[in-house]
Amino acid sequence: MSAQTMQQPARNDVSTDTPLLTVDRLTKLYGNQLGCADVSFDLYPGEVMGIVGESGSGKTTLLNCLAGRLSPEEGSVVYTDRTGEEVDVHAVSEPRRRMLMRTDWAFVHQNPRDGLRMGVSAGGNVGERLMAAGARHYGKIRSAALDWMEKTEIDLTRIDDRPSTFSGGMQQRLQIARNLVTGPRLVFMDEPTGGLDVSVQARLLDLLRGLVAEMGLSAIIVTHDLAVARLLSHRLMVMRRGKVVERGLTDQVLDDPQHDYTQLLVSSVLQP
Amino acid sequence: MQEEQNYNFAYLDEQTKRMIRRALLKALAVPGYQVPFAGREMPMPYGWGTGGIQVTAAILEPEDTLKVIDQGADDTTNAVSIRKFFQKVAGVETTEKTEEASIIQTRHRIPERDLEEGQIMVYQVPIPEPLRFLEPRETETRKMHALEEYGLMHVKLYEDIARHGHIATTYAYPVKVADRYIMDPSPIPKFDNPKLDNSPALQLFGAGREKRIYALPPYTPVKSLDFEDHPFETQTWDEPCALCGATDSYLDEVIMDDKGTRMFVCSDTDYCTTRREAGHVGPDAQAVGEAAE
Amino acid sequence: MQDMLKLNNVAKSFTLYNQSGIQIPVFEGLSLSVEKGECVALAGPSGMGKSTLMRMIYGNYLCPAGAIDIRHRDTWVDIASADPRVVLDIRRWTLGYISQFLRVVPRVSALDVVAEPLVGRGMKPDEAREHAAVMLGRLNLPESLWHLAPATFSGGEQQRVNIARGFVARYPVMLLDEPTASLDKANREAVLTLIEEAKSDGVAVVGIFHDAETREAVCTREFLMSDFKKAA
Numbered sequence: 041m042s043a044q045t046m047q048q049p050a051r052n053d054v055s056t057d058t059p060l061l062t063v064d065r066l067t068k069l070y071g072n073q074l075g076c077a078d079v080s081f082d083l084y085p086g087e088v089m090g091i092v093g094e095s096g097s098g099k100t101t102l103l104n105c106l107a108g109r110l111s112p113e114e115g116s117v118v119y120t121d122r123t124g125e126e127v128d129v130h131a132v133s134e135p136r137r138r139m140l141m142r143t144d145w146a147f148v149h150q151n152p153r154d155g156l157r158m159g160v161s162a163g164g165n166v167g168e169r170l171m172a173a174g175a176r177h178y179g180k181i182r183s184a185a186l187d188w189m190e191k192t193e194i195d196l197t198r199i200d201d202r203p204s205t206f207s208g209g210m211q212q213r214l215q216i217a218r219n220l221v222t223g224p225r226l227v228f229m230d231e232p233t234g235g236l237d238v239s240v241q242a243r244l245l246d247l248l249r250g251l252v253a254e255m256g257l258s259a260i261i262v263t264h265d266l267a268v269a270r271l272l273s274h275r276l277m278v279m280r281r282g283k284v285v286e287r288g289l290t291d292q293v294l295d296d297p298q299h300d301y302t303q304l305l306v307s308s309v310l311q312p
Numbered sequence: 313m314q315e316e317q318n319y320n321f322a323y324l325d326e327q328t329k330r331m332i333r334r335a336l337l338k339a340l341a342v343p344g345y346q347v348p349f350a351g352r353e354m355p356m357p358y359g360w361g362t363g364g365i366q367v368t369a370a371i372l373e374p375e376d377t378l379k380v381i382d383q384g385a386d387d388t389t390n391a392v393s394i395r396k397f398f399q400k401v402a403g404v405e406t407t408e409k410t411e412e413a414s415i416i417q418t419r420h421r422i423p424e425r426d427l428e429e430g431q432i433m434v435y436q437v438p439i440p441e442p443l444r445f446l447e448p449r450e451t452e453t454r455k456m457h458a459l460e461e462y463g464l465m466h467v468k469l470y471e472d473i474a475r476h477g478h479i480a481t482t483y484a485y486p487v488k489v490a491d492r493y494i495m496d497p498s499p500i501p502k503f504d505n506p507k508l509d510n511s512p513a514l515q516l517f518g519a520g521r522e523k524r525i526y527a528l529p530p531y532t533p534v535k536s537l538d539f540e541d542h543p544f545e546t547q548t549w550d551e552p553c554a555l556c557g558a559t560d561s562y563l564d565e566v567i568m569d570d571k572g573t574r575m576f577v578c579s580d581t582d583y584c585t586t587r588r589e590a591g592h593v594g595p596d597a598q599a600v601g602e603a604a605e
Numbered sequence: 606m607q608d609m610l611k612l613n614n615v616a617k618s619f620t621l622y623n624q625s626g627i628q629i630p631v632f633e634g635l636s637l638s639v640e641k642g643e644c645v646a647l648a649g650p651s652g653m654g655k656s657t658l659m660r661m662i663y664g665n666y667l668c669p670a671g672a673i674d675i676r677h678r679d680t681w682v683d684i685a686s687a688d689p690r691v692v693l694d695i696r697r698w699t700l701g702y703i704s705q706f707l708r709v710v711p712r713v714s715a716l717d718v719v720a721e722p723l724v725g726r727g728m729k730p731d732e733a734r735e736h737a738a739v740m741l742g743r744l745n746l747p748e749s750l751w752h753l754a755p756a757t758f759s760g761g762e763q764q765r766v767n768i769a770r771g772f773v774a775r776y777p778v779m780l781l782d783e784p785t786a787s788l789d790k791a792n793r794e795a796v797l798t799l800i801e802e803a804k805s806d807g808v809a810v811v812g813i814f815h816d817a818e819t820r821e822a823v824c825t826r827e828f829l830m831s832d833f834k835k836a837a
Contacts, residue, residue, distance in 0.1 A: 084690055135459045142461075157446065157467075161474055164467045171470065172463025178473050178539040200474045242711035249710075253724070271710065275689040289664060289689040296666040300622030307623060 057084050058120060060226060060258050061106070066115035068098075068105050074282040075101035079115070081277065081287070085225075088252055088259045090273030090290060092266060092305070098282035099262045100230055106260060107147055107228045108137050119144075122225070142172050146219035150231035152211035155218070156203045162189065162214055163199040169222045188217040192247060209240035213247065220251060227252075227259040233268055245271050266309055270294055278302045322369040323401040328352055332370035332525070336516060339527035344489030345457070346440050351523035361394060361419055362520030364436035368417050371432065371516070372398065377405040379413035384421040384562065384579035391419075408582050420483070422504040424561045424583040427513035429530065435498040437519040440526065442486045442496040462494050465537060473542055482547065488535045495526060495534075503546045503562045508534040553578045554596035556587035608676070609778050609809035610639040610662070615671035615685075617657055618835070630835035631657050635671070637828055639778070644800065644810040646820050649830035655813045656705075658830070659780045661685075662811065663702045664692040675699060675778060697725055701776035705783050707767040709756045715741065715766050716751045722774040733773075740769040744795050760787045772799050779803060781812035785819050797822055 059082035068075035076098035083089055091099045104110040106117055108129045117129040121144060129137060141147070149155040156165050166185040167175070175181050182199075189196055192213040194206075203211050212232065219227065232248065233241040249272055252259055263269050269276055269290060276293045278286040278301065286299040297303045320326065328350075335349035354362040372378070378398055382391040386408040394417060395406050407413050410423040417434040427433065443453040446464050456464065465486055472480045485502035489495045497508055498517060508515065508528065515528040528534065538544040552559045554575040561583055563576040575596050578584035616633035620626060631654040639645050647655040660666040662673055668685035675682055677699045684692060696702075701722075710718070716737050723733035741751060744765040750758065755766050764787050771779065781800070785793045793816075800823045804810060814820040820827075 087690060134455075138455075138459060138461065142463075160446065160467055161471055163474055164470050167470055168463055168467050170463075171466040172461060176466070176538075176540050178470065179541050181470065182474075246710065246712045274693055288667070289692055291665050292667060292689075295660070296619075298620075298667060300626075303622050 059083060060085050060087075060120055061260075062116075062118045062120075063106065064116050064118070066102070066105055066112050066117065068101050068110060068112045070101075074098070075110075076105065076279070076282045079277075079284055083226075083258055083260065085258055086256045087275070088257075088261065088273045090269035090276045091260065091262045091279060092264065092269050092276060093279035094264060094305070097279040099264075099279050101282075102279070103228055103230055103260060103262045107145065108141065109147075119226070142169055143222060144225050146224040146227045148212075148215055148219055148227065148229040148232050150234045152203070152208070152215045155215040156211060158202065158204045161200045161202055162194065162206070165203060165214060165218045166221050169218065173222055184221060185217075188221050189214075191251070192217040193243070207240075209236055209244060212236065212244055216244075216248070216251070220255070220257075223255065225258060227257055229259060229261045229263075231263055231265075232261065233263070233265065241268075248272060266294060266306065278305065319401045321374070321402055322372045322398070323354075324352065324366065324369045328366075329370040332366055335525045336367070336370065336527060339516070339525050340514075340529050342493075343528055343532050344493030344495040344526060346524040346526045349523055349525050351520050354520065356393070356397075358521040359438065360390060361417070361436035363518030363522075363525075364417050364419070364434045364520075365394060365397070365518075366520060367516050367518035367525065368398065368415060368434045369402075371434075372402055372404060372415065374402070374404060376414045377407050377412055379407050379410065379416045379582075380418075381416065381421060381423070381580075381582075382419045383564075384423075385581045387581065409586075410582050418500075420499050420501070421562070421579060422500055422507045424558075424578070424580045425586075427507075427511055429512040431513040433511075433513050433515045435500075435515065435517045437496070437498045437517050437524070438521070439484075440496055440517070440519040440522055440524040442484075442494055457493060460492070462488075465494050466539070469537060469539065469542075473539070479538065479542055479544075485544075486537050488537060489528065490532055491535075494537070497534075501547065501562055502536065502544075505534070505536045505544070506546065510534070549576055551576055551595070553584060553587075553594050555594045556584045556592045557594040558584070558587055558592070607641045608638050609641055610637075610676070610811070611672075611674040611681075612637040612658075612662070613672045613674070615658075615661065615668060615673060616835070617654065617661060617666070617669065632830065632833040633670070633835045635830075635833040639809045639811055641777075641807040641809055642804050643826070644804055644812060644824045646824040646827045647811065647813050647830055648820075648827040653830035653834060655830055656782055659702070659782050659811065659813065663700065663780055664696070665702075697722075699776060700778045700780070701771050701774070702780040703768055703771035703782065703784050705764075705786065707755060707763040707770075709754065709763070711756065712754055714752045715746065715755050715758070718755060718766055719769045719773050722770060726774060736773055737769065740773045741766070743799070744769050745792055761789070761792070764788060765792060768796055768799070772803070775803075775806065776808065778809045779811070781810060781814075783813055783815060785814070785816060793819065 061083040063079060063081050066079040067077050079102055093099045105112045111130055119127045119129055121127055163182060163185040166188050167181040170181050170184060186196055194210055194213055203214055233244055261272055273290050276290045277284045280301045286293055286302045294306055297306050332349055335347045339347045354365055380391045380395040382388040398404055399406055410425040415432045419436045441453055443456060443464055446468055447453050469479050483501045484496055484499045485505055487495050487497055487505060510531050510533060512530050514530055517526045536544040549563050553561060553563060555577050558578055561578045561580060564579040565574055566577055567574050613636050615635045618628055618630040620628050657666060661668045664684050673684040675684055675695060677695045716734050719737035719740060720733035723736055724730055746762060746765050755763050768784055785796050
């Protein structure tokens with residue numbers, strides 16, 4: 041019989057966790073136009089949350105507000121840093137916020153061109169965050185870059201090539217390597233597999249899934265692709281017209297949707 | 313030479329000079345920080361040192377002695393034009409001797425002779441922003457300076473090593489000033505970078521096209537950026553100056569004929585001349601003398 | 606014996622908003638307790654909501670009325686009202702579920718699919734793969750398939766990967782939805798042995814077994830779903 045006993049170790053007992061991110065009544069308006077309204081949730085260490093909805097539902101606006109890239113009209117986003125200190129993302133000074141963005145946080149853009157320096161070699165792209173954090177040993181920076189290229193399945197001989205010579209899938213993997221090299225705790229992803237071929241998507245998803253699990257990352261992933269959401273996220277928020285219409289465990293929301301809009305969304309997916 | 317009646321002293325009007333001096337004072341108060349100033353049109357094209365000229369015009373006094381060099385030489389077109397300009401509009405003394413000058417306006421070099429207290433260096437700067445080539449957005453580079461986010465500068469050096477095996481940047485080599493601001497030292501060779509550090513002279517930098525002024529007060533620490541395993545190094549030559557035999561100066565390569573014969577001579581003409589007058593002789597001095605006859 | 610799972614007055618119906626909001630009632634007033642070492646077979650004709658109930662216990666379907674209490678980390682937790690991350694913790698340590706179909710993840714090998722529950726508990730991947738290999742061996746999956754992604758496997762092969770994944774980590778409570786469908790006799794025997802071993806380890810099992818022979822072999826009692834059928 042299997043060596044696994046029924047004993048449950050006390051470790052990773054979720055009941056003792058404190059949230060990594062606490063979002064309270066977040067509202068963002070564009071003039072009179074609603075970006076997102078009254079969004080509240082807690083994100084816990086190691087949790088991956090998907091935000092799904094059609095274009096214009098406010099999911100990217102919400103993500104940008106969460107990541108401190110847009111200022112909301114109302115509400116707050118509080119992040120608990122490595123020392124246990126609570127940081128109000130929109131109230132802290134800009135230096136502190138930017139410091140968070142390049143150390144504790146990472147942001148993966150849909151278009152890798154927005155997240156990479158196209159004129160800098162792959163190695164330089166991966167090394168930048170290390171150098172920003174004070175790394176001053178070329179050899180060590182380079183070996184860290186190689187290590188991450190290997191993890192993200194990029195041919196190591198391409199380390200000195202510019203990302204402009206890479207395929208879309210490689211660029212996206214490079215963006216991920218560049219973001220994760222400093223071991224962030226929270227990753228924001230905006231349609232990370234959008235614009236990629238299906239076969240390339242699968243590889244990227246598999247990679248992301250593995251890295252998130254291996255590093256114990258928390259992540260917030262915006263996607264319109266329900267299959268991506270199912271594969272990557274533990275739980276789900278469904279957005280429509282700026283509001284969260286349904287939330288819950290990912291497979292529960294997708295397999296037993298309660299809201300009429302979610303039912304429409306789920307039933308609209310084409311089956312190959 | 314007689315002062316032209318049509319010009320205010322040193323060409324610029326007094327209000328403009330005051331404005332530039334205020335910018336200079338701010339620049340001195342925050343060493344390495346780029347201060348914007350309302351740059352004026354000068355009677356020469358951008359790229360000819362309009363920034364340096366405005367700085368010189370703003371600090372020049374009638375009793376000053378001015379030296380102007382371009383690539384280390386006093387007799388190149390750019391240096392001659394600027395020297396003549398100030399002779400005409402300010403009537404100041406000019407010199408080619410480094411030790412006699414109270415103000416030295418320069419493009420691309422710092423004199424070999426040690427500068428002294430009381431001397432002022434004025435650098436002509438084409439592109440004041442060292443982060444420009446990696447981050448084209450001015451709004452972003454200013455923020456990076458303000459928040460001391462300088463990882464990007466090392467990315468440039470990283471790229472150099474990745475591509476060439478060593479830091480291949482040989483001029484405009486970035487420095488950190490007083491452990492705070494990253495600064496472009498203007499297109500001087502990195503050979504001259506150590507002279508910036510802890511210099512007894514006052515050093516002023518003017519960028520005319522981009523309308524920025526920055527400065528190093530005397531005795532400011534200036535460190536050239538590098539990696540632990542690729543430390544900053546200056547250029548060296550295998551041979552001494554062919555004319556004066558100097559082994560401690562920055563050498564220019566001179567092509568002698570169409571058969572590829574070449575020789576290396578001091579780029580600082582005043583330094584080379586002074587040494588030869590003192591009796592120093594380089595290996596090729598004789599040959600050059602004969603060729604000239 | 607100790608109760609592991611207690612369903613109290615559970616009801617379920619589906620509302621289809623995109624079909625003029627029609628309500629499809631499934632069952633109501635359903636209560637059931639399962640003890641350690643028991644294997645309860647959900648019985649009754651199809652359409653009674655057997656699979657639906659299994660999915661509700663797993664937290665996959667929402668439970669709108671009643672409570673589904675499970676003994677988790679030595680306390681009772683109501684799955685029907687638990688936070689998503691608590692449900693995931695229950696699934697990681699307490700509650701296993703073998704569905705009829707394997708949800709295939711592209712590019713992940715059969716061995717890794719089976720090892721995943723152990724890795725999720727913090728075991729080193731190499732060690733987890735060793736356990737996975739043992740389990741796949743017991744279910745007679747040819748070794749040549751272990752390093753391939755199961756997407757191209759036959760139904761029976763996929764089902765054996767699914768079963769191996771369910772049994773590789775020991776869960777105190779297990780849900781089995783037709784575990785032996787699409788298996789030949791030899792493989793069915795292997796699965797029955799696994800279930801018997803689990804029972805003698807004290808695992809509480811709830812299952813759906815259409816095959817009467819299998820049902821009689823492993824089940825300690827039957828639970829008749831048609832008693833709770835709600836009229837439309």
